[in-house]
Amino acid sequence: MSKIGKLPINIPSTVSVIIEGHEVSVNGPKGELKFMFRPEVKVDLENGQLKISRRSETKIAKALHGLTRSILANMVKGVVEGHQKVLELVGVGYRATKQGENLVLNVGYSHPVVIQPVNGIELETKENKIIVSGPDKVIVGEVAAKIRRIRPPEPYKGKGIKYQGEFIRRKAGKAVKAAS
Numbered sequence: 001m002s003k004i005g006k007l008p009i010n011i012p013s014t015v016s017v018i019i020e021g022h023e024v025s026v027n028g029p030k031g032e033l034k035f036m037f038r039p040e041v042k043v044d045l046e047n048g049q050l051k052i053s054r055r056s057e058t059k060i061a062k063a064l065h066g067l068t069r070s071i072l073a074n075m076v077k078g079v080v081e082g083h084q085k086v087l088e089l090v091g092v093g094y095r096a097t098k099q100g101e102n103l104v105l106n107v108g109y110s111h112p113v114v115i116q117p118v119n120g121i122e123l124e125t126k127e128n129k130i131i132v133s134g135p136d137k138v139i140v141g142e143v144a145a146k147i148r149r150i151r152p153p154e155p156y157k158g159k160g161i162k163y164q165g166e167f168i169r170r171k172a173g174k175a176v177k178a179a180s
Contacts, residue, residue, distance in 0.1 A: 005065035009050040009073050012080055017045055024050075024072060028079025031120060031135040035075060041068045050076075074137045084133035085144035091159035094151075096125045103130065107151040107161065115150075118143055129164070 011017055015028040024035045024043055037043055040061035044051045052069045054061040077083070089096060094107045103115040103123045117123050121134040121143050132144045144163070153160035155171045162168060 002062065002066040002069075005052055005054075005069045007069065009052075009069065009076055011045075011048050011050060011076060015076060015079055017050060017076075019043055019045055024075075026072075026075045026079050028076075028135075030079045030082050033075045033079060033136055035071055037068050038064050040064050043068070043072070078135035078137055082133055082135055083137040083140045084131055085140055086164035087130040087132070087144060087147055087161050088164055089128045089130070089161055090153065091157075094159070094161075095128070096130050098123070098125055103147075105147075105150060105161075108159070109151075113150050115147060130161075 012028075015026060018025040018027075022037055022039060024037060026033050026035075038060075040055055040058065041064050042053045042055055044053070050072055052065060052072065054065050074083070089105075089107065091108065094105075096106075097104050099114075101117055101123075103117070103125070105113040105115065107113065115123070118139060120136065121132060121139060123143075124131040124133070130147060132140050132147070134140045134143075148161045148163065151160045153162045153166075153168045155169060156173055158168045158170065
């Protein structure tokens with residue numbers, strides 16, 4: 001039995017869950033999310049808890065058991081609290097500003113980079129930080145990765161856009177290598 005898959009998901013009173021066939025719809029204060037689960041897995045709503053079980057003991061069913069539970073738990077957390085990723089700008093003159101709904105990045109290119117937000121995702125800026133937040137964990141992660149891809153951190157000075165808490169492996173420059 002899957003250690004993660006057998007854990008029930010507690011549903012808060014502010015969240016409504018509807019299971020229709022192989023689709024789960026989770027509705028809460030931050031929005032509504034839908035998920036189509038595979039037929040190898042069974043999802044039941046009992047006493048304010050979601051319980052996930054396998055229909056068979058095949059290899060694919062075992063793999064999907066914990067995955068389905070994690071996705072549904074992230075959906076419940078997302079419609080209640082929301083998910084967020086924080087990106088940091090490192091570099092002289094690197095800055096991010098908001099123009100209406102759009103995010104404008106000045107990160108060393110000859111032109112500013114304009115990013116339009118995806119539906120349901122909020123972009124905020126504070127000092128040298130960009131905060132990407134929304135109810136869907138996958139979309140929040142994808143938007144944060146797209147922003148980071150504009151100027152990933154380089155290994156010599158560490159300049160670029162990085163995740164908060166990300167460790168950048170630094171390399172010695174050729175002047176340091178020649179001295180040793």
